[in-house]
Amino acid sequence: MTVIPGTRLAEASGLHKTFGDIHAVNDVSLHIDAGETYGLLGPNGAGKTTTISILAGLLEADEGTVMVAGERIRPRSTRGRAAIGLVPQDLAIYPDLTAEENLKFFAALYGMSRRDSAPRIAEVLDVIGLTDRRKDRTSKYSGGMKRRLNIGIGLLHSPRLLILDEPTVGVDPQSRNAILESVETLSGEGMAVLYTTHYMEEAERLCDRIGIIDSGRVIAEGTRAELTASIGEQERIRIEVTGQVADAASRLRGLDGVTDVAAEDDAVVVLADDGSARLSAIIERLAGAGAQIGSIDLARPDLEAVFLHLTGKALRE
Amino acid sequence: MTKVLSIASFNLLRMFRERANLFFVLVFPLLIVFVIGSQFADDDDAPDVAVAGTGAFVDRSVERLEDTGAASVQRVDSSAELRDLVEDRDVVLGVAVPDDAEDALRGGAGVELTVMLGPGDGSTQVEGVVMRAFEAEAVAADVTGYLLTLTDAAADDIGEVVERTVAAGAPVEINRVLAGGADPDDEPLGIDQVAIGILLLMTFLNALTGASALIQSRQYGVSRRMVATPTSLRLIVVGEGAGRWGVGMFQAVYIMATTAVLFGVSWGNIPAAVVLLAVFAAVAAGAAMLVGAVMHNDEQAAGITVMVGLGLGALGGSMLPLDLFSGTMRTVANITPHAWANEAFVELSRRGGTLVDILPQLGVLAAFAVVLMSLAAWRLRLTLTRP
Numbered sequence: 001m002t003v004i005p006g007t008r009l010a011e012a013s014g015l016h017k018t019f020g021d022i023h024a025v026n027d028v029s030l031h032i033d034a035g036e037t038y039g040l041l042g043p044n045g046a047g048k049t050t051t052i053s054i055l056a057g058l059l060e061a062d063e064g065t066v067m068v069a070g071e072r073i074r075p076r077s078t079r080g081r082a083a084i085g086l087v088p089q090d091l092a093i094y095p096d097l098t099a100e101e102n103l104k105f106f107a108a109l110y111g112m113s114r115r116d117s118a119p120r121i122a123e124v125l126d127v128i129g130l131t132d133r134r135k136d137r138t139s140k141y142s143g144g145m146k147r148r149l150n151i152g153i154g155l156l157h158s159p160r161l162l163i164l165d166e167p168t169v170g171v172d173p174q175s176r177n178a179i180l181e182s183v184e185t186l187s188g189e190g191m192a193v194l195y196t197t198h199y200m201e202e203a204e205r206l207c208d209r210i211g212i213i214d215s216g217r218v219i220a221e222g223t224r225a226e227l228t229a230s231i232g233e234q235e236r237i238r239i240e241v242t243g244q245v246a247d248a249a250s251r252l253r254g255l256d257g258v259t260d261v262a263a264e265d266d267a268v269v270v271l272a273d274d275g276s277a278r279l280s281a282i283i284e285r286l287a288g289a290g291a292q293i294g295s296i297d298l299a300r301p302d303l304e305a306v307f308l309h310l311t312g313k314a315l316r317e
Numbered sequence: 318m319t320k321v322l323s324i325a326s327f328n329l330l331r332m333f334r335e336r337a338n339l340f341f342v343l344v345f346p347l348l349i350v351f352v353i354g355s356q357f358a359d360d361d362d363a364p365d366v367a368v369a370g371t372g373a374f375v376d377r378s379v380e381r382l383e384d385t386g387a388a389s390v391q392r393v394d395s396s397a398e399l400r401d402l403v404e405d406r407d408v409v410l411g412v413a414v415p416d417d418a419e420d421a422l423r424g425g426a427g428v429e430l431t432v433m434l435g436p437g438d439g440s441t442q443v444e445g446v447v448m449r450a451f452e453a454e455a456v457a458a459d460v461t462g463y464l465l466t467l468t469d470a471a472a473d474d475i476g477e478v479v480e481r482t483v484a485a486g487a488p489v490e491i492n493r494v495l496a497g498g499a500d501p502d503d504e505p506l507g508i509d510q511v512a513i514g515i516l517l518l519m520t521f522l523n524a525l526t527g528a529s530a531l532i533q534s535r536q537y538g539v540s541r542r543m544v545a546t547p548t549s550l551r552l553i554v555v556g557e558g559a560g561r562w563g564v565g566m567f568q569a570v571y572i573m574a575t576t577a578v579l580f581g582v583s584w585g586n587i588p589a590a591v592v593l594l595a596v597f598a599a600v601a602a603g604a605a606m607l608v609g610a611v612m613h614n615d616e617q618a619a620g621i622t623v624m625v626g627l628g629l630g631a632l633g634g635s636m637l638p639l640d641l642f643s644g645t646m647r648t649v650a651n652i653t654p655h656a657w658a659n660e661a662f663v664e665l666s667r668r669g670g671t672l673v674d675i676l677p678q679l680g681v682l683a684a685f686a687v688v689l690m691s692l693a694a695w696r697l698r699l700t701l702t703r704p
């Protein structure tokens with residue numbers, strides 16, 4: 001694969017998609033260059049999968065266009081498909097076939113000859129760490145192994161654009177690390193990667209540029225540094241609480257120096273200027289509300305803080 | 318084309334992974350052969366008739382009866398035994414002949430036969446044939462006896478002359494025709510017709526099972542992923558259909574060959590019959606893909622396929638021959654692929670037709686297949702790329 005880094009590989013302009021009353025994708029535009037990893041970071045239901053489906057030609061946009069490797073991508077045509085490798089969010093493998101057979105099957109669908117595919121399949125099996133288990137039916141695999149195969153199929157034909165939809169959900173930390181590493185390697189080889197996640201850490205580690213998506217809109221875009229600069233020097237404080245989380249959170253609003261507050265399942269997330277100095281006041285407030293306080297986590301400005309600042313919501317709610 | 322073959326071969330690989338399917342593919346045709354064979358046997362099996370009594374008259378009558386092929390005769394020693402057989406329904410009818418029958422006839426005296434009828438239609442159907450055999454044989458003895466009273470010649474000489482006369486008599490040949498001019502030997506319910514009906518019914522039902530394979534692929538998310546590859550939906554549909562089409566063809570050819578050899582079923586021009594079956598199976602595969610694209614789960618599809626398979630089969634003359642349909646029904650039958658295939662098979666097997674003679678039917682069937690496949694591809698696109 002000879003790719004000149006920096007060439008525009010994929011471009012989506014003005015995408016819209018509605019499902020009934022839900023505006024799942026609302027005027028999304030983004031572009032990805034060769035060798036670049038673009039992260040789409042957003043909570044559940046933000047519109048990540050819908051955007052990706054349009055990019056991969058699986059879903060017709062109501063409005064807008066997608067170009068990949070110089071071809072217009074549309075559901076009714078197979079043009080440009082060969083340039084794309086898709087790793088869907090939900091597993092898409094045959095449980096009654098082995099890993100090797102699954103790979104052979106998709107190699108054929110990507111038009112690879114037997115001669116080309118055999119060494120490539122061996123390579124991919126190696127990358128996803130399934131060489132030893134390649135002759136086992138995938139119904140006997142662990143969840144993480146299935147996910148790895150799911151990714152392997154997307155890599156198989158050495159696509160110029162690899163689209164991964166939350167590939168690490170339900171994967172143990174070790175496999176997760178292996179997946180992230182292989183994405184880094186591929187990107188280093190010049191592959192363009194579109195990576196969706198709701199894990200801030202993954203986006204921070206992998207992505208050259210990040211689009212923060214919420215309710216169908218890309219509400220901020222840029223490098224990590226650019227995004228965090230937008231919220232200044234505020235710190236993010238995450239406090240585990242048991243009891244009335246929403247109630248506790250509301251008591252923190254309006255506290256001096258606190259700009260944003262959001263409730264997670266079992267924690268309150270606060271954005272504050274000079275957070276360490278405010279900590280005692282915050283804890284006092286929570287204790288006064290009768291909340292049991294668990295661990296406290298104080299962080300430098302990060303993407304989660306950006307998301308909280310932009311939406312008033314926690315990324316994982 | 319390689320993609321179609323790949324999709325088809327992996328479809329088959331998955332099918333045969335399940336042992337039950339292997340069993341089905343290999344045993345099912347045997348079952349069908351057996352069913353066809355039993356139809357054939359029923360057709361051929363003459364009813365059993367028992368005869369009690371000894372002597373030349375009885376021997377000759379039994380021989381004559383067996384020559385007609387209308388009954389197979391079992392000789393018994395006593396009328397008591399005869400009664401048991403009839404009552405136990407081992408035979409449909411029994412005839413008791415007095416032991417002195419031959420002498421009585423030659424002596425000019427009458428002979429009284431006792432016919433014991435079993436229950437059911439079988440006995441009355443065969444009664445006439447049985448009685449004619451005995452009556453015919455009685456004539457010779459009867460005439461001999463009568464001549465004896467007129468001349469002084471030796472009884473044996475007269476007997477010989479009479480027998481020669483009877484043997485030399487020109488036989489009566491009966492020519493059966495049907496009003497309307499059809500050949501009465503082409504019975505609408507003949508073995509060939511039954512075999513054709515069963516074969517079409519089975520091939521269609523069998524290929525329809527491909528629907529559940531497609532539904533599974535959809536449920537696994539694999540179909541959707543296939544659409545994301547540079548493979549058109551048409552190729553995907555044809556490939557998924559081709560696997561089951563192959564299995565159906567294998568079974569059908571196997572059944573045709575076996576029944577032809579074992580039971581003498583005539584399928585007509587074999588290459589033409591195989592082409593016809595191939596096109597017909599393609600129609601079934603198309604129907605399977607359409608069902609597989611529309612239905613949401615296996616159980617739904619299984620119910621629909623059995624209903625569609627049997628319904629179209631019945632309407633298309635696979636259960637009751639089209640010849641027996643009324644005018645309107647015959648026209649309605651033409652909406653089913655079965656009717657066209659049936660007609661083409663009849664052309665091949667009864668009228669000695671060739672490939673050229675069935676081109677019109679092949680054309681209609683091919684159109685069926687193309688339309689069904691296209692509908693399936695269209696539906697599948699909606700199903701897979703729709704929210």
Ligand SMILES: Nc1ncnc2c1ncn2[C@@H]1O[C@H](COP(=O)(O)OP(=O)(O)OP(=O)(O)O)[C@@H](O)[C@H]1O
Pocket residue numbers: 019022023024042043044045046047048049050051089198703704
């Ligand atoms: N097929 C569909 N029919 C109706 N609504 C849909 C459909 N697919 C998605 N939506 C809606 O569109 C919105 C965006 O969904 P989408 O799957 O793109 O989100 P996501 O960012 O991928 O979420 P997650 O992180 O949970 O995967 C949601 O509100 C969802 O309910």
Ligand SMILES: [Mg+2]
Pocket residue numbers: 048049050089165
């Ligand atoms: Mg999603």
